[in-house]
Amino acid sequence: MTVRDAVDRALAAYADLQGGAEDVEDEWMYIQDLTAAHRERLEALADADGDRELDPAVGSAIEAACDEIGRIRDPHRAIDWLSTFPSVVAIALGQEP
Amino acid sequence: MRFQDAARDARTVVYAGIQADPLVARAAEALAEATPAVLVLARAVMNGESDDEATWRAIFPTLLGPLADAPSRAAAEAALQPALAIAAKGAEARNQYRGAVVEELTARLLARRSGHVRRERRVLFDGVPAEIHPYDVTIEDDRRPEVYDCKWGARGIVDDVLHQLDDARAHAADEEVALPVALVVFDTARSCAVRLDRTYAPRAGTAIVPLERMRSLAATVPVPDDPAVGDA
Numbered sequence: 001m002t003v004r005d006a007v008d009r010a011l012a013a014y015a016d017l018q019g020g021a022e023d024v025e026d027e028w029m030y031i032q033d034l035t036a037a038h039r040e041r042l043e044a045l046a047d048a049d050g051d052r053e054l055d056p057a058v059g060s061a062i063e064a065a066c067d068e069i070g071r072i073r074d075p076h077r078a079i080d081w082l083s084t085f086p087s088v089v090a091i092a093l094g095q096e097p
Numbered sequence: 098m099r100f101q102d103a104a105r106d107a108r109t110v111v112y113a114g115i116q117a118d119p120l121v122a123r124a125a126e127a128l129a130e131a132t133p134a135v136l137v138l139a140r141a142v143m144n145g146e147s148d149d150e151a152t153w154r155a156i157f158p159t160l161l162g163p164l165a166d167a168p169s170r171a172a173a174e175a176a177l178q179p180a181l182a183i184a185a186k187g188a189e190a191r192n193q194y195r196g197a198v199v200e201e202l203t204a205r206l207l208a209r210r211s212g213h214v215r216r217e218r219r220v221l222f223d224g225v226p227a228e229i230h231p232y233d234v235t236i237e238d239d240r241r242p243e244v245y246d247c248k249w250g251a252r253g254i255v256d257d258v259l260h261q262l263d264d265a266r267a268h269a270a271d272e273e274v275a276l277p278v279a280l281v282v283f284d285t286a287r288s289c290a291v292r293l294d295r296t297y298a299p300r301a302g303t304a305i306v307p308l309e310r311m312r313s314l315a316a317t318v319p320v321p322d323d324p325a326v327g328d329a
Contacts, residue, residue, distance in 0.1 A: 027252070034251075034291045041287065057158040064155040068146055074188075080144045083251055083288035087137045091159060097137045097285055097309065 001059035003093060004050035007042050010089045013066035014039065017085065021078035031082065038086035045093060054093070061092040098242070098272050103217045103231035115190075116197045116216070124179035125201035127172075133309045134160060135172045140283060140308070142180035143195045145188065150181060192249070199247045199283045200233045206314040207245070213238040220244060222268040228261060234281075242274070243318060247281045251288035254280065254305075259298035266302045279304035279319045281311065286324035293323060 001009075018035045022028055065088050072078050087097035103109065115121065128139055138157050147153070154161045160173035183194045200216065208214045217231045236243040244265050246258055262278040269276035282289050286307040293305065304319035313319065 030252070030292065030295055033294065034288060037287055037291050055158070055164060057163050061156050061158050061162075064152060068152065068156065071146060077145060079252055080250055081146075083284055084137065084141050084144055086287075087285055088141055088156060091134045091137060091157065094159060097133045 001054050001056075001062070002050060003052045003054060004046045006054060006059065006062045006089070006093065007046035007050070009062055009066060010085070011039060011042060013069055014042075014082075014085060017069045017072065017078055017081055020072060021075050021082055023075035024079060027079060031079065034082055038082070042086055042089060045090065045095060049093075058092050058094075062089060065089060065092070098223075098269050098274050098276070099221050100215065100218045100235055100237050100242075101221055101227075103219055104229070109217070112193060112197070113217075115193050116201070118194070118197075120179055120182055121194060121197045121201050124176075124183060124198045125205050127175040127179055128198070128202050129205050129315075130312075131172050131176055132169070133311075135169070135176050136283070136308045136311065137285070138173055139176045139180045142177065143183050143191070143198070145184045145191050148181055148185045150177070153177060153181075195249050195283075196247070199249055199281065202283075202311065203245055203247050203281045203314060204234045206311065207234060207236060207243075209315040210317075211236045211238060211243075220265050220269075222272060225268050228264070230261060232261075232265070241277075241318075242269075243277045243279070245279050245281055247283075249283050251282055251284040251292040254282060254289065254292040254296065256296055256298035259296060259300050259303060262303045263299040277304065277318045278302065279306050281306045281314070283308055283311075285309065289324040 021031050069081050069085055138160055158164045160169050204214050213236050215235045215237050218235045219231045221227050232244045233247045234245040266276050266278045286309050289307045302321050304321045305324050306319050307324045
C-alpha cells in the first residue's frame with residue numbers, strides 16, 4: 001500500500017462517516033467546513049508523498065482505523081470522529097496530528 | 098474583581114464526584130507530558146468506540162506498535178489504560194469524565210507555573226450581575242489572575258462560552274485589571290479554526306489553546322490569536 005492508497009481508503013471511510021454525522025442538522029454547515037478542511041490536508045499528504053510504499057503495519061493501521069469509524073452509529077460521536085480520524089491517519093503516516 | 102466558589106446543586110455535586118475520581122487524576126497525569134500525537138491517541142480512545150486494547154495498538158503503530166520509539170511508546174502506554182477505562186463507561190458518564198480530564202490536565206499544567214490554581218470558580222465584578230456559570234480553572238494570583246474554560250472538542254466552541262470569557266476580560270479591564278482569558282480545547286488546531294470561522298462572538302481578547310499547544314500552558318500565559326494550523 002502506498003501513501004496515496006492509504007489516503008484514498010481513508011477518504012472513502014471519512015465520506016461515510018460524514019454521512020452519518022449529517023443527521024445532526026444543526027451542525028450541517030460545520031460538518032461541511034470541517035470535512036473540507038481535513039480532506040484538503042489528507043489530499044495534500046498524498047500529493048506530497050503519494051508513491052511512498054508504507055510499512056505493512058501502517059497499512060493495517062489505516063484499515064483498522066477505517067473499520068473503527070465504520071462501526072459508529074451515533075451521529076454526535078461521528079462528529080467527534082470527524083475531527084479526530086484525519087489526525088489518526090496523519091499520525092499513522094508519520095506526520096504531526 | 099474577586100473570585101468565589103460556585104453554588105452547589107445536585108448536578109455539580111455529582112460532577113464533583115467525577116472530578117475527584119482517581120481515574121481522572123491518573124489520566125491527566127499521563128497526559129501532562131504527552132506529545133500532541135499521544136493526546137490524539139487519548140482523544141480517539143476516549144471518543145468511545147472500541148474498548149479493545151488490541152484495536153488501538155493496531156491503529157497507532159507509531160505510538161504503540163512496531164514502529165514506535167521507546168519514549169513515544171512509554172508515553173502512549175501510560176495514556177492508553179486510563180483512556181480505555183474512561184471509554185468503557187456509559188456514554189453519559191464518559192462525556193463527563195473526559196471533560197473532567199481536560200479540566201484536570203489544564204489545572205495540572207497551570208500549577209507548574211502558579212501556586213494559585215483553583216477550580217469551578219465564579220468571577221465577581223463591582224456593579225455587574227454575577228454569572229451563574231463558573232469558570233473551569235482559574236489562577237487567583239493578585240498580581241496576575243487568569244481565567245480558563247475547557248472543552249472536549251471544537252464543537253464546544255460556542256458563542257455563549259466566548260461571550261462569557263470576553264465579558265470577564267472586559268469587566269476586569271473596567272477595573273483596570275489585565276485578565277488573560279483562554280479556552281482550552283482538546284481538539285486539533287485545524288478543527289478549532291474551522292469552528293471559530295463560524296462564530297461571530299467576540300474573541301479578539303481570548304486565547305484559544307488547541308491540543309497541539311496544551312503543554313505550553315505550563316510555561317507561559319497563552320496569547321490571544323487564532324489557532325495556528327501546521328502545513329501538511
